[in-house]
Amino acid sequence: MSGPTLSDVAEAAGVSYATADRVINKRGNVAQKSIDKVRDAVERLGYVRNVAAANLSRRRVYRLAFLIPTGSNAFFSRVRDHIIQSADHLSADSISVRIVDVSAFSVEGLKDSIVDLAGSELDGVAIVGLQSRLLEQPLAELRARGVAVIGLVSDLPVEFRSAYIGIDNKVAGRTAARMTGLAHRGRAGAIQTFVGSMEARDHAERLQGFRDVIAADFPDLTVLDPILTKDDPAVLCKSAANALQSGASVTAFYNVGAGNVGLIEAISTSPGARPFCVVHELVAHSKQALIDNHIDLVIDQRPDVEVNRAFALLRALIDDRELPPMPDLMPTIYVRDNLPADTLNDAMEVQIR
Amino acid sequence: MSGPTLSDVAEAAGVSYATADRVINKRGNVAQKSIDKVRDAVERLGYVRNVAAANLSRRRVYRLAFLIPTGSNAFFSRVRDHIIQSADHLSADSISVRIVDVSAFSVEGLKDSIVDLAGSELDGVAIVGLQSRLLEQPLAELRARGVAVIGLVSDLPVEFRSAYIGIDNKVAGRTAARMTGLAHRGRAGAIQTFVGSMEARDHAERLQGFRDVIAADFPDLTVLDPILTKDDPAVLCKSAANALQSGASVTAFYNVGAGNVGLIEAISTSPGARPFCVVHELVAHSKQALIDNHIDLVIDQRPDVEVNRAFALLRALIDDRELPPMPDLMPTIYVRDNLPADTLNDAMEVQIR
């Protein structure tokens, strides 16, 4: 069951254990002849390095960091919560995790945080990124020091990270559009969209995806120009209230960004029928709004799953192992009937007796 | 960073390493006085056992088995595929996996397979279960031999397994109903349901959940009595074709069970508008039907996620560790726009460079 060890390889190759180790781990200072012999033996025996043993002997600890935007954003609170929760369990695997607060959506702030990372010993970091050339230099330095870097939720400049974990926001927007279209079922209508900022790539992509599907498959629906909200609940509340009063012409709301508290406020205090309503990210208030029938759908990106995946990926990257197979990460549709039991604490549905 | 070791504990407790080990691992044959001293030291130092080291020293291998129904069922093919794929990667962690074919939906067959498990050394098993008292005896014997047992997709008798991994089928049915209701958007309609067998608990539960939501929230919709299909595509094809011909009275189809190939066949060959259409489990043909606009929604239970979870859970159970936090497992809604890239091979959306 358990395969050949390095001793077996060394013996088969006719070299010492230490030499075999040197070629396996590419430590250099080995004669080509020895290298060939060892490589050959590895091949013949099907040797596979025992990572656990290696980690034990070198007293490996994984020092990880997550760079997460600060602020009241409920979505990132969920991300934090899940990191903290996982960290507790992962400490048994010698994984220590640090969450670094980053000023939200500030390239300068993010850059500084990345530079600061140099101050502490680190093996891997997951970063809620931004697309900016300003980040390239500090990221390059980080990686030069052997730190594994991945983008989380929002990508980093692609050449300067090893992987990205997040949903495709165009797909998220397309999904929202499909559901909105289905809900109209052939009837004509007009959809009022809300967007935080067209500079935010995720917002722009969602809107694009949304428009594409409506244009292609629901010719009777019109996508109204987005109202710019800066993700501010007050702005959303006011503009949504306006739209609700301006007659029955608006048949659906789609908020591409955050600030849903305001949207929900406008809907819940407005008399009469409301439009079909789709928002993003399942958090306490959007969940409650689903339950209260103030909105119809939430498109979510499962931050819990993303965080889990970040841990697995960082470990694999740090150990320089093959990456584990990861199921696709698609936007999840929530209605009031398939809500998880507890958004914040991720109560397990697994029943332990 | 790395905490105290057993040596530290032994020293602090004033006993030998071996004695400390005996109380940590409850091997017995220790004086109460020693036990107390060690317990005390563990408490004071915050000792936590290094599972990796322990596994190395005892040359631990995890021998796991999955009991999966045979047959042409595309859903279980997905389950198998993911197990096989994961197995490849897990072998690096000394985890070996065996898939045992079980005759589908036969209590006797399942019982025999469980009994046969006794023939091979095993640490843990995940079983696509059935509810039958016939299974209790063999399961009890298995667990008495120290094998960790969990139910997968379909539960086992609850007292005879340590955990269950699967969705709540009532929730799945409720979700299907919510979407069907939304798609009618206030218009009246009649929903033709199809069920494989009312004896199958998952089918019955889905139908129940579906009916509950329609009755409670969509008074203008009627749920027609289910057509019994035995999951046979031919039966589905014929009865769906009938329903389609009998006028425009049917506004939606909901197939609680399998055999969707037949349903899709009927729809795709039938002229004119089709009803709103919801089925379960994303497999090759249901995915294609979404793309081709022959159906509207697929409610899926993410077998890939379930299998991953089964591995994590079995390991934790076998190591007798605390269970990792697991995100909720809710039915996933697929439309044609949030389809994963590759249903069978689970291609990674994680982009590696």
Added chain:
DNA sequence: CTGAAAGCGCTTACAG
């Protein structure tokens, strides 16, 4: 460029 040896944190006989 190569090798012998100690040590990582544990478990498992073995001897008392």
Added chain:
DNA sequence: CTGAAAGCGCTTACAG
């Protein structure tokens, strides 16, 4: 009931 010692598969100085 208790302890000393070898060994799991590796890495890391250290000596040649």
